[in-house]
Amino acid sequence: MPVARNTPPEKRRVRTGCVACRQRRRKCDEKKPQCASCQSRKVVCKYVITPDPRSGTYTEITSATNSPAAISSWDSYFDTELPEVSQRDIALLRQFRYRTAPWLEAGDPNSKFGVAMMRMAQEHELIRILLTELASSHLLGRFSKPHTQEAQTRLKACPELEYVADALIHLTEILCAGPLAWRQFRFQHGTCTAVEELLRTLIQQLSRIASILTSTPPATESSFFLLRPEPGSEGNSVLLSAYNWALYHLTSCLHFVYRSSAAATEAARASSSSPGAILMPGDPPDWQTLWLRIQSWYDARPVEFQSLVDVGSIERSQIDPMNAASFPIHLFSSAIAVQAATFHHTTALLLLHHKPRLFSIPGRRQHLTSANWHARTIAGIITSNEFPEQWDPIVIASALHIAKDITHSAQQQAMLACLQNITTQAGIPLGEEEQQLRGIWAAANLVESSLSC
Structure with missing residues (x-):
C-alpha cells in the first residue's frame, strides 16, 4: 500500500501548474494569467489547456479521450522538455557564443565579451533578445528592424541597460553592412562597467579599421x-x-x-x-x-x-607552378601570430607610402624598405593560413587595403577567393567591397590600355 505522507497542502506538488514551474520542478501557486514565480523571474507564464472531465456527457468524454487531439494534449502536458526559451533562440545563442562572439573578440586575445554577454542574457530578457538578433544578422547576412524595435520598446522598462543595449543595437545594424560602414559605429560610454569596457575595446577596433579604409585619423x-595586466594572464x-x-x-x-x-x-x-x-x-x-x-x-x-615556413614568390612558383598568383607562403602556428604579423606589415606599408622624399631609410635589409614586399607579404600571410579566428577586423581591412593596388589578374582572382573565404568563415558580407575592387581594377586596366596604344 502507498505510504501516507503528512505534507502540508501549500507544499504539495500539483500537476496543474504552469509549464515553467513544472520544468524547474518547483511549486506553482497557479495564479493566472501569471504565477508569482514567473512574475518575479520576468518570464512568460503558460498553462497547458486540458478539458474539464466534470463537464459534458459520457459520450463526449469517451470520444474526446480516444481522439488523437486529446492524446497529443496529454503528451504535451507531461512533456518536461518544453523550454522557456524557444529552440530558435537557443540555436541563435549558440551561434552568438561560438561564431559571432569569437570574431568580435579576435582583436583582443584576453577578451571575455562572449562570456559576459551570455551571463547578462541569463539575467535580462532584453539582452537575450538583442544577442539573438545580433547572431541572426550575422548568420543570415541581413538586418531585421522589427526585432530591434521591440528591444527599444523594452528598453524603456530597463534604463540601467541603456548603454549596453544601445551598443548592441548599433552593432547589429552595421555588422551586415560590411567594413565600409563600420566607421559609423558610435557608442556613448556610460558607467565604467566590465561589459561596457569590453564594448569600448570593440569600438577601438572598428575605429582603426575605418582609419585604414578611409585614410582618416582614428578616434x-x-x-x-x-x-594592462589582468588576473590569470601572467602565463x-x-x-x-x-x-x-x-x-x-x-x-x-x-x-x-x-x-x-x-x-x-x-x-x-x-x-x-x-x-x-x-x-x-x-x-x-x-x-x-x-x-x-x-x-x-x-x-x-x-x-x-615568428613564421614556421617562409617561401618567397620565386620559390613558390617553382614549387607550385600551377599557382599563377605566386604569393609568398608564410605559415604561422596560431591565429594571434597571423594577426600580429599582419599588423606589423600593415604599419610598415603605411609608413613607406608616406615616407618623406629624399629620406634615406637606415638599415641594410633592403627588402624591408620595399612597400611592394610588405604588400605581397600581407597577401601571402592571409592566403596561406586557414585559422577561422584569424579574421580579425583589422586583418580584413588590411586585405582590402592591399587589394586595391594589385594588377596581376591571377593575383586579383586569388584575393577575390580570399574575400569569399572570409565571408564563409567569419560570416562578414564583402559583396559591396568586392564590386568596388572590380571597378578599381577595371579602371586601372582601361588607363593602362590607353597608355599602351
Whole structure:
C-alpha cells in the first residue's frame, strides 16, 4: 500500500501548474494569467489547456479521450522538455557564443565579451533578445528592424541597460553592412562597467579599421593598447605584450600618417615585458622614430610570433607552378601570430607610402624598405593560413587595403577567393567591397590600355 505522507497542502506538488514551474520542478501557486514565480523571474507564464472531465456527457468524454487531439494534449502536458526559451533562440545563442562572439573578440586575445554577454542574457530578457538578433544578422547576412524595435520598446522598462543595449543595437545594424560602414559605429560610454569596457575595446577596433579604409585619423588613442595586466594572464604576458605593442605601433602610425588633430597620446609606459621596443614619450616626433620602433619590435618579437615556413614568390612558383598568383607562403602556428604579423606589415606599408622624399631609410635589409614586399607579404600571410579566428577586423581591412593596388589578374582572382573565404568563415558580407575592387581594377586596366596604344 502507498505510504501516507503528512505534507502540508501549500507544499504539495500539483500537476496543474504552469509549464515553467513544472520544468524547474518547483511549486506553482497557479495564479493566472501569471504565477508569482514567473512574475518575479520576468518570464512568460503558460498553462497547458486540458478539458474539464466534470463537464459534458459520457459520450463526449469517451470520444474526446480516444481522439488523437486529446492524446497529443496529454503528451504535451507531461512533456518536461518544453523550454522557456524557444529552440530558435537557443540555436541563435549558440551561434552568438561560438561564431559571432569569437570574431568580435579576435582583436583582443584576453577578451571575455562572449562570456559576459551570455551571463547578462541569463539575467535580462532584453539582452537575450538583442544577442539573438545580433547572431541572426550575422548568420543570415541581413538586418531585421522589427526585432530591434521591440528591444527599444523594452528598453524603456530597463534604463540601467541603456548603454549596453544601445551598443548592441548599433552593432547589429552595421555588422551586415560590411567594413565600409563600420566607421559609423558610435557608442556613448556610460558607467565604467566590465561589459561596457569590453564594448569600448570593440569600438577601438572598428575605429582603426575605418582609419585604414578611409585614410582618416582614428578616434583611438595609441596608449589604449598598451598592456594592462589582468588576473590569470601572467602565463601569456609576453605574447599579450608583444601583441599590444603591435597594435600600439599601428595606431601611432595611423595618427602620424593621417595627421590627427586630436590631442597628443599619453606617454608610452615602460614595460619590462615589452619586446625591446624603442620607447619615447608622447607622439612620435618624426617618421624615423616610428620606423625604428617597428623594426625593433620585428627583431625582438617572441618566437611564437615568428613564421614556421617562409617561401618567397620565386620559390613558390617553382614549387607550385600551377599557382599563377605566386604569393609568398608564410605559415604561422596560431591565429594571434597571423594577426600580429599582419599588423606589423600593415604599419610598415603605411609608413613607406608616406615616407618623406629624399629620406634615406637606415638599415641594410633592403627588402624591408620595399612597400611592394610588405604588400605581397600581407597577401601571402592571409592566403596561406586557414585559422577561422584569424579574421580579425583589422586583418580584413588590411586585405582590402592591399587589394586595391594589385594588377596581376591571377593575383586579383586569388584575393577575390580570399574575400569569399572570409565571408564563409567569419560570416562578414564583402559583396559591396568586392564590386568596388572590380571597378578599381577595371579602371586601372582601361588607363593602362590607353597608355599602351
